[in-house]
Amino acid sequence: MQGFVKFNKGVMSMPKPIKAWLFVLIFFNGFTPILFLHHTEAQATLAAIFGAALLMSFLTARFGFTRILGLGHILWIPLVGWLAMRLNQIPPDDSFGLWVRGVIVVNSLSLIMDIIDVIRYARGDHKELVPDL
Template sequence: MKAMLDFLKHLIRMPIAVRMWVAVLMLVNMGAFFFLPRVEAWVVLGALVLGGVLQALIFSRKGFVRLLGLGHVHWLPMLVWFYSRIETIRLDPVLFGWILLLTMVNGISLIIDIADIVRYLRGEKHPAVL
C-alpha cells in the first residue's frame, strides 16, 4: 500500500498535461467494464492488472523512472489481437468505437513509452520527478 501511495505522490507531481493524459488512458481502458462479459473487455482488464503489477515491480526496484513504460509493452500483442478480430468486433458498433478509441489512446501511449524506454537505456536513469 505504501508503494502505491508513493507512486501516486510521484504522479501528482507530474505536469498537468501528463496527469490528464494518465486520466484519459485509465478512463478509456476502464471502459472495458461496460463491455463485460465480452472477451475483449476481459483482455483489457487483464492487461490493466498485468500493467499495474509490472509497473509496481519496476517502481519498487527503480523508482519513478522512464523504464515504467515497460508496464505497457503487453498492449502491443493485445492491439494486434484486436486487429485480427476486427470483423467480429465491427459487428457491434459501440464495441467497435471503444476498441478504436482504445487502440488510438494505447497506441499513442506505446509510442511515448517506447521513447521513454529508449531514453532510459541511453542513460536517462534519474527519476522523472523528484
C-alpha cells in the same frame, strides 16, 4: 506495496497535461471495459491494465519513478495486436466497436511514448521524473 505507493505519488505529482493523458488511458482501459464486461476484449483489456499496474509498481520499487516505467505497458503490445486482428468481426458503428478502436488508437500512441522513454532510459536517463518522491 512501497512501489505501489511511490508510483501513485509520482502520478499525482505529474504536470496537468500528463495527468489528463493518464486519465484518458485509464478511461479507455480501466473504466469503459466494465461496460462491455461480457466481451472477451473488455476482459483482456482489464487484465492488461491490472498487469500494467502491478508491473509499474514493481518497476517503481526497483528502479524508482523513472522512464523505465514505459516497460509497464508491454502487455499492451499483444493486446493491441489481438484487438486489431479482431476488427473485421467487430462492428465499427456501435459503442463497443468504437471503444475497441479507441483502445487500439490510445494504447498505440501510449506505446510510442513508452518506447521513447525506455530508449532514453537505456541510453542513461535514469533520473526520477518527479523529484523528492
